[in-house]
Amino acid sequence: MDNYGLFYQFHFYLFGIIAIVAAVTFVTRKSPVAAAMWLVVVMFCLAAEYVMLDAQFIAAMQVLLYAGAIMVIFLFVIMLLNLGEASDIADVRGIWGKLLAGFVGLVLLAEVGVLTRTGIPSGKFVVGRDYLGAQLARYGAVGAVAKPLYQDYALAFELTSVLLLVAISGAVILGRKESTSAR
């Protein structure tokens, strides 16, 4: 395996553990606002992990888009609908829901255990060890992502704009009141 310094490993594990703890806290909160704030913590920790995995631009986008834009929409809706208070009726499912969730979790974790033993497949698609570092040094953090985005994935990128247009139209149509649509 690659050699990483103790400093690197310590922070990798530190942010990983914070992310897991925050995620567990997020799932168990009753109040939607508290849950959303804990999810923001998870997203910031993931941004730190992205920086350590040589994805600086993705880390910036994670903070700007996820922790910024998307979570602000969620908090906006929570506060618009006045759902900030924890509901008096517990919103956790009964014993069967918990059993099902625990079973699914165990199956998925067992799958992870199997997968971590296999290691990554080595084939013609695997790039060299310092490929990413060379790309970053040559094109910069933004250019290294932008080059494949606008060359190899240009069609997907253009289709993304159609998707966003459809989403905007759908949100507006769904969000308007019935009386205005009835004319």
Added chain:
Amino acid sequence: MLAESLGLSAILFVIGVIGVLTRRNAIIIFLCVELMLNAVNLTFVALSRYYGMGGQVFVLFVMTVAAAEAAVGLAIIISIFRHKQTVDLRNINVMKG
């Protein structure tokens, strides 16, 4: 750090799945879906060190899809709230046969 990244991603994904299966608040279920998308993004970024830049480009696409999904989903939640005055999934069962 590939194994650690994949393990962290898997644990976060499992937490998201468990949240979707155990909670009844529609907004919290949406947030759990976002957590699962984030876990998948971590997998993409971790593997992009071995398989080239495509993984990081895909993370951008996933973020776009997540934004679109959040916009449409929250609009649906708002319009349901207008009818039912609640986002508790026990009270939203009009599609049940």
